[in-house]
Amino acid sequence: MLFGRAAIYFDEVAKRGALRRAADVLHIAPSAVDRQIILLEEELGTKLFERTATGMRMTAAGELLIDGVRRWRRDLVRIRSEIDNLVGLRRGHVTIGMVEGASEFVASAVAHFQERYPAIRFRMDVFGAQGVIDQVLRGDIDVGVTFNPPDNPSIRLDRTMIYRLGFLVQPGHPLAQRKDVSLAECATYPLVIPGENLSLRRVLDTAWAKHVGGVPRAVAEVNSIGVIKALARRGVGIGCLTALDAISEIEAGTLIFLPVSDERVDLSTLSIVSAAGRTLSVPASLMIQHLAYMMEDHGVPVV
Template identity: 35%
Template sequence: MLAPLLKYFIEVARQGSIRQAAEALHIAPSAINRHILEFEESLGIELFERLPRGMRLTAAGEVLYEVARRMQRDYTVALSEVDLLQQARRGHVSIGTLQALSEHFFPPLISGLIKEYPGITYSFFVGNTRDIIARVKSGDSDIGICGAPEKGERIKQVASVRLPFGVLMPRDHPLAGYPVIRLSDCKGYPLIYTTRGELRTLLDRMNIDGAERVSPALETNSVAMIRELVAAGAGIGFVSSGIMGHLAQGELLFRPLILQGRVSTDLTLIIREERKLSVAASLLLERIEAAFPRFEETLQRVTAP
């Protein structure tokens, strides 16, 4: 606890009276008076003016009072943080995430947290944006990372990063020399589509509205499978994420894709609007939010032409 001398001093200064301070602290007035006198003697200066109706701080007392109040606030904050750390030693967090982040974003992040807080456990649901939002709304997932929710959803968007649209191809593909790809450039090559998501919606819309139609040779809801199919030479894949590791290793090539004037989509960190997160979940949320800028920088670096 805060040193008794400072505690008595703060209370007398606040109350302006030894008697009232004694009542607030449930201590005999004579004991408080003795401690204040000893405090002044040890400092070699008077902290209070003794008035007929109470105590008033001297100029030196005012200075010490401000310092003591700051110390008291800092002490309270420190106790609160220690309590939170104790709570964070135990707990469980459920996360809903897109497959893209399950491979390169979360493993190092969670690995560090497990070493730091071994008492916290985690469960992951890997799915599409619609299912992740539904799980966050129902409370099945504490935290979600997915596409941007529709307006009107009772969802709080904590942070977001931009995911570039792109075409994934072998490094020796004929389109490898293009700095930017348009859908019309891809005609004549086997195309691999994702079955869901904003990128697929835009591709389908362009097939309806555009003059030239292109159709996928392969469809899958797995970004990992798109990646492996491209690596095996089955075609070129339309992706917005999930290929960082292979790009960083130089196995595949990513070229930006322009669809109806758009070059990217939002990846959003979400929680339920009115939900109060546990200490463990709040800790993970903070770590994810802090990691987002680095993640976006890495994406920009490995997907640059």
């Protein structure tokens, strides 16, 4: 019974924290979920949840069991995918977590991937840079695409792309014909800069203090890459981002990217990450290979 219906119900209750919420996800009656949990507790001889007025809270035994159940569910998905692959179905499901700045890169990669493997389905979620790492470590996503990942033996860096800080300007802007631009020159124009929640802000602040002095004074400080691009397109200011953040706009000619010319400005990295030691499904492995290929084809240094 352990690795069957009861385990699936147990996992959902652990995720949702309440019988009714788990039952809604499973599309069954709460009493049916509760019955399976009770049978599982009887089989193991211990309580897995404390039933409180606000919901279900896992006991120490429940915490131990949940790791095994989730490993089993991941392995089952992977094995099913590999069996499908053996018979040539190429079906499967891939979960990807990414930072907002990688959304265009990932969208382009998925579009090309779907042309070759149209039966594979995706779930894609956007997190902060550390949030992607946390999701990979918890096993909630197969593949992560994140900025400047930490040195962590539990994380496997499958491929890393190195890119430069720069500014986005309108095609008619006085700087638009330049190949690059210094930070001191940028200081003479209205600036639209990343908010402190975006990892690029730290790179900008460090470079600004070194080459201009103080902190950048911006007409707008924005916590969304999409809004920074929108403001730059409308001429509110020059937008501090990277070429990676504006692939579509640069290709369409609606924005021009100018890399910063100052020396010793910290480089940033975008990495494809997965959990070290975890066996991935065939579709997830294929997706990592495809993302790596797209990085190599991007025209910037890759390691």
